Amino acid sequence: MPSKPKVQLKDIGLDIGLAFAKHVYKTDYLHYGIWPEGLKVEPSNVLQAQTNYADLLLKNIPEGVESILDVGCGSGKFTEQLLDAGYRVEAVSPSPHLSEIVLSRIGKRAKLHQSRYEDLNLGSRFDLILFSESFQYLNLEEAFVQTRKYLNPGGFMLICDFFNREQAPEGSNPFGLDEKSPISGGHGIKRFLEIVEGQPFRKLEDQDITAATAPSLDIMRDLIHEVIRPSWNAVAYYMGSNYPKFTAFFSYFFRKKINQAHRKYFSGNTSGAQFFRFKTYRLFLYQLEPDNKIDV
Ligand SMILES: C[S@@+](CC[C@H](N)C(=O)[O-])C[C@H]1O[C@@H](n2cnc3c(N)ncnc32)[C@H](O)[C@@H]1O
Numbered sequence: 262m263p264s265k266p267k268v269q270l271k272d273i274g275l276d277i278g279l280a281f282a283k284h285v286y287k288t289d290y291l292h293y294g295i296w297p298e299g300l301k302v303e304p305s306n307v308l309q310a311q312t313n314y315a316d317l318l319l320k321n322i323p324e325g326v327e328s329i330l331d332v333g334c335g336s337g338k339f340t341e342q343l344l345d346a347g348y349r350v351e352a353v354s355p356s357p358h359l360s361e362i363v364l365s366r367i368g369k370r371a372k373l374h375q376s377r378y379e380d381l382n383l384g385s386r387f388d389l390i391l392f393s394e395s396f397q398y399l400n401l402e403e404a405f406v407q408t409r410k411y412l413n414p415g416g417f418m419l420i421c422d423f424f425n426r427e428q429a430p431e432g433s434n435p436f437g438l439d440e441k442s443p444i445s446g447g448h449g450i451k452r453f454l455e456i457v458e459g460q461p462f463r464k465l466e467d468q469d470i471t472a473a474t475a476p477s478l479d480i481m482r483d484l485i486h487e488v489i490r491p492s493w494n495a496v497a498y499y500m501g502s503n504y505p506k507f508t509a510f511f512s513y514f515f516r517k518k519i520n521q522a523h524r525k526y527f528s529g530n531t532s533g534a535q536f537f538r539f540k541t542y543r544l545f546l547y548q549l550e551p552d553n554k555i556d557v
Pocket residue numbers: 275290291292332333334335336339353354355356359376377378379392393394395398399
């Protein structure tokens with residue numbers, strides 16, 4: 262019997278993220294928000310900020326586009342919006358749990374491919390391929406091969422995601438020698454731009470939305486500080502007083518992971534200011550040269 266594929270930690274992270282987002286912020290989106298001046302950075306405004314992000318995506322779909330492949334469609338909330346806007350949509354989701362949620366939301370209105378984008382095997386092409394905060398999970402080279410394969414000649418690639426900066430932006434502390442970003446995720450922006458330069462794509466848009474998206478991390482910091490950390494401390498206290506030997510063994514065995522979690526999440530380093538320093542959030546729109554597709 263073939264062995265079951267192992268569950269990936271990042272998938273579990275997204276499943277838990279969605280459960281929190283639904284319960285705490287009353288939202289089904291799994292992307293950052295756009296926080297314009299005047300929108301107070303507080304939990305009750307998360308859904309509004311994320312709706313602003315979805316509106317920005319819709320605004321950047323070029324006229325004439327009819328068919329869209331939504332890669333890494335999360336809970337399918339934005340896929341549904343695309344369908345409601347009249348586009349013909351297919352979606353890609355490698356996560357079994359998220360796929361169930363997508364299916365319950367969109368039913369048969371859109372075809373759902375439960376697969377990694379890199380492994381996708383289709384017989385059709387699209388006018389636009391969308392990567393809404395899913396691009397960072399993909400193998401860069403394989404993603405370009407697939408995108409050239411599944412775009413119609415002259416089709417569009419819309420990427421809205423964050424990348425790692427090579428150096429701190431002007432006016433903020435330069436990166437220390439061994440300093441690592443406390444916030445994970447994202448391809449290096451330099452490498453991405455170099456690779457795309459060698460591809461048959463023409464850049465139509467490059468919008469830097471880092472400052473507008475960074476407050477999403479302040480929301481996350483407050484959630485960690487006010488909910489997750491006190492819960493963790495309470496469980497640690499209970500375990501330490503009731504099962505001291507087990508707790509000592511557990512703490513020793515997982516000391517690296519525990520220290521890493523403290524450094525990343527409990528140090529207060531997950532914040533908008535740190536996000537702005539280490540990451541650059543970009544909306545890129547590219548058009549495939551009309552005579553440069555790969556056969557499907
Ligand atoms: C942060 S969520 C974004 C969800 C949604 N696009 C949105 O904007 O709300 C990242 C998505 O990428 C998907 N993903 C992760 N690795 C992937 C891969 N190799 N191929 C396709 N999708 C992937 C996840 O399952 C999830 O749906």
